[in-house]
Amino acid sequence: MLGFVIQRFIQAVGVMAVMSVIVFCGVYAIGNPIDIVIPPEATQDIREDAIRRLGLDQPLYRQYFIFMSNLLQGDLGRSFVYNIPVLDLIGGRLPATLELVLISVISATFIGVTLGIYAGYRPESWLARTIMAVSVLGFSVPSFWVGLILILTFAVNLGWLPAGGRGDTVMIAGIEWSFPTLNGLSHILLPAINLALFKLAMMIRLARAGTREIMLTDTIKFARAAGLSEATILRRHLLKLISIPIITVFGLELGSTLAFAVVTETIFSWPGVGKLIIDSIAVLDRPVMVAYLILVAFLFVTINFVIDLVFALIDPRVRNGVSA
Amino acid sequence: MTDPVLSVENLCTHFFTRAGVVKAVDGVSFDLARGEIMGLVGESGSGKTVTGFSLLGLVDPPGRIVRGSVRLAGTELTTLPDARLRALRGREISMIFQDPIATLNPMLTIGQQMKLAIDAHERLSRRAATARSTELLTQVGIPSAAARLRAYPHEFSGGMRQRVAIAIALLHRPAVIVADEPTTALDVSIQAQILLQMRDLARETGTAMIWISHDLAVVSSLASKLAVMYAGRIVEQGPTATLLRDPRHPYTAGLIASLPAMTKPGTPLTQIRGTTPSLLSLPPGCPFAPRCGKTTDRCREEPALTEENGRGWRCFHPEGSNQEVPA
Numbered sequence: 070m071l072g073f074v075i076q077r078f079i080q081a082v083g084v085m086a087v088m089s090v091i092v093f094c095g096v097y098a099i100g101n102p103i104d105i106v107i108p109p110e111a112t113q114d115i116r117e118d119a120i121r122r123l124g125l126d127q128p129l130y131r132q133y134f135i136f137m138s139n140l141l142q143g144d145l146g147r148s149f150v151y152n153i154p155v156l157d158l159i160g161g162r163l164p165a166t167l168e169l170v171l172i173s174v175i176s177a178t179f180i181g182v183t184l185g186i187y188a189g190y191r192p193e194s195w196l197a198r199t200i201m202a203v204s205v206l207g208f209s210v211p212s213f214w215v216g217l218i219l220i221l222t223f224a225v226n227l228g229w230l231p232a233g234g235r236g237d238t239v240m241i242a243g244i245e246w247s248f249p250t251l252n253g254l255s256h257i258l259l260p261a262i263n264l265a266l267f268k269l270a271m272m273i274r275l276a277r278a279g280t281r282e283i284m285l286t287d288t289i290k291f292a293r294a295a296g297l298s299e300a301t302i303l304r305r306h307l308l309k310l311i312s313i314p315i316i317t318v319f320g321l322e323l324g325s326t327l328a329f330a331v332v333t334e335t336i337f338s339w340p341g342v343g344k345l346i347i348d349s350i351a352v353l354d355r356p357v358m359v360a361y362l363i364l365v366a367f368l369f370v371t372i373n374f375v376i377d378l379v380f381a382l383i384d385p386r387v388r389n390g391v392s393a
Numbered sequence: 394m395t396d397p398v399l400s401v402e403n404l405c406t407h408f409f410t411r412a413g414v415v416k417a418v419d420g421v422s423f424d425l426a427r428g429e430i431m432g433l434v435g436e437s438g439s440g441k442t443v444t445g446f447s448l449l450g451l452v453d454p455p456g457r458i459v460r461g462s463v464r465l466a467g468t469e470l471t472t473l474p475d476a477r478l479r480a481l482r483g484r485e486i487s488m489i490f491q492d493p494i495a496t497l498n499p500m501l502t503i504g505q506q507m508k509l510a511i512d513a514h515e516r517l518s519r520r521a522a523t524a525r526s527t528e529l530l531t532q533v534g535i536p537s538a539a540a541r542l543r544a545y546p547h548e549f550s551g552g553m554r555q556r557v558a559i560a561i562a563l564l565h566r567p568a569v570i571v572a573d574e575p576t577t578a579l580d581v582s583i584q585a586q587i588l589l590q591m592r593d594l595a596r597e598t599g600t601a602m603i604w605i606s607h608d609l610a611v612v613s614s615l616a617s618k619l620a621v622m623y624a625g626r627i628v629e630q631g632p633t634a635t636l637l638r639d640p641r642h643p644y645t646a647g648l649i650a651s652l653p654a655m656t657k658p659g660t661p662l663t664q665i666r667g668t669t670p671s672l673l674s675l676p677p678g679c680p681f682a683p684r685c686g687k688t689t690d691r692c693r694e695e696p697a698l699t700e701e702n703g704r705g706w707r708c709f710h711p712e713g714s715n716q717e718v719p720a
Contacts (some may be wrong), residue, residue: 288495288496288498290451291558293449294486294489295483295487295513295562295564296481297510298482305501306501385500386547
């Protein structure tokens with residue numbers, strides 16, 4: 070087990086190193102921030118002074134090494150635009166995204182897996198057919214449109230829920246959170262539904278496919294022949310047997326939603342990191358882009374690592390490194 | 394035979410598929426005495442396994458039992474509500490399957506799976522359940538059983554996994570076990586061990602067994618009674634020794650003749666010509682007629698059961714005797 074952890078850790082470091090080079094070169098290639106940061110009417114002196122101050126007079130590889138040595142000391146640089154440390158900038162936005170995404174991905178998983186198991190267990194029933202029809206909608210309708218319709222219906226026409234913003238927040242451990250207050254929750258609800266819809270559809274399909282496959286296996290037949298009740302079979306046998314793909318997708322979705330909830334955050338003016346990265350791309354705020362993308366890579370590496378640990382925890386074959 | 398523990402009469406299990414009705418089991422009848430071992434033999438697709446599932450009420454849709462009766466110790470199973478049937482499964486009648494790799498759940502320990510099977514019928518303390526599980530595992534020949542309860546299926550060999558499955562099936566000392574080719578997937582040497590062990594276990598516990606197999610050689614060493622299935626029907630049944638020595642149905646005779654032991658070394662093996670018919674397009678009359686060497690016009694009708702000295706067959710032109718069934 071320890072060997073496994075060390076091996077994964079070394080892999081993670083390698084991935085992060087490669088990722089940082091790609092990000093750095095990519096961001097360098099998309100444009101020169103000087104043209105945006107400094108007004109065109111500035112004098113040549115001011116221009117050159119700014120270029121030197123931002124470190125843009127150095128060749129690319131020097132910039133990279135300066136960035137990396139700062140990074141290893143926990144310094145991700147300062148935003149060109151806001152002139153505050155990037156880490157503070159991102160850290161200030163992250164909780165908003167975090168609470169929104171966790172609520173939507175976790176509830177989508179629980180509801181989706183439950184509905185999916187039912188749809189796979191009783192595929193011929195009308196309820197199962199309804200669930201599957203709804204899941205097709207969840208897949209095919211674009212999320213910006215759903216977001217607009219949600220606002221139009223529940224905020225504009227019915228007036229039940231607010232259309233945007235975080236609402237009342239509470240300070241916990243020095244960070245502002247919306248979910249502990251009723252008003253904050255009412256603000257989370259619509260964007261969370263908007264984000265969750267696609268994931269719900271995917272979880273339904275995954276759980277249904279797994280259930281249909283597993284229910285036909287000899288494992289289930291043998292359990293029935295031993296007289297186990299259907300509830301016990303679903304709870305103790307089926308749930309474990311379909312869990313591997315569900316956990317995999319859960320992790321991937323959690324990561325990608327945390328990183329790129331841009332559309333929903335924009336529609337519901339949710340002050341999260343997705344909106345920050347889009348804004349910084351527009352003004353070529355290099356330190357924010359680089360730091361953000363590297364943090365995203367770090368996030369994915371961490372999530373995948375945790376998922377592998379969870380696999381080892383629930384599946385004895387993975388734990389022992391056997392593929393039987 | 395007095396007071397059979399299992400009595401099957403005119404059992405019909407049909408599958409209602411889009412292509413038509415598949416009569417997988419079509420009028421099967423037999424009796425099983427307490428502690429008796431019956432071999433159910435036939436080619437793939439002859440309806441042996443579906444017969445087994447029908448006995449436990451485990452036929453998956455689109456199949457269902459359309460007619461007939463299954464009486465287990467006097468209780469009619471075909472009309473029993475699901476909940477009461479479930480209470481009998483595993484307790485009074487249980488089943489083991491062909492592939493021991495597929496039957497056990499790879500993500501639960503052996504102990505957990507045995508506990509689930511115990512909990513399905515009895516309230517036992519954890520300690521009592523462990524004791525029972527250990528006892529059964531020891532009985533089926535698993536060394537250091539107590540420690541092995543914490544192991545997962547992939548830590549066992551194929552033969553050991555099948556022993557675990559057998560132990561689970563025996564947990565509640567059922568009156569009847571349906572064994573669906575449980576040794577087919579195993580090495581020949583392991584196969585022999587398990588066969589002997591099953592026979593001894595059945596003898597000790599008074600459990601009756603239906604041993605389903607396509608291998609006449611395996612079954613004949615184990616069962617006191619044979620039933621030969623073809624296209625969903627039992628075409629011949631009787632005591633094993635009698636049937637092997639003096640088969641009446643041409644299909645039984647063909648099966649016996651194709652046993653390697655019956656052939657002189659160096660000569661080609663005898664085989665029954667043709668293939669198993671599709672159950673969707675059975676010819677009217679005797680289903681074996683297209684492959685049989687003795688077919689006459691009469692075979693276009695379905696032959697009735699002829700009974701004689703505790704055995705029976707369904708054929709107009711039985712082997713071994715020149716007596717034709719009178720028209």
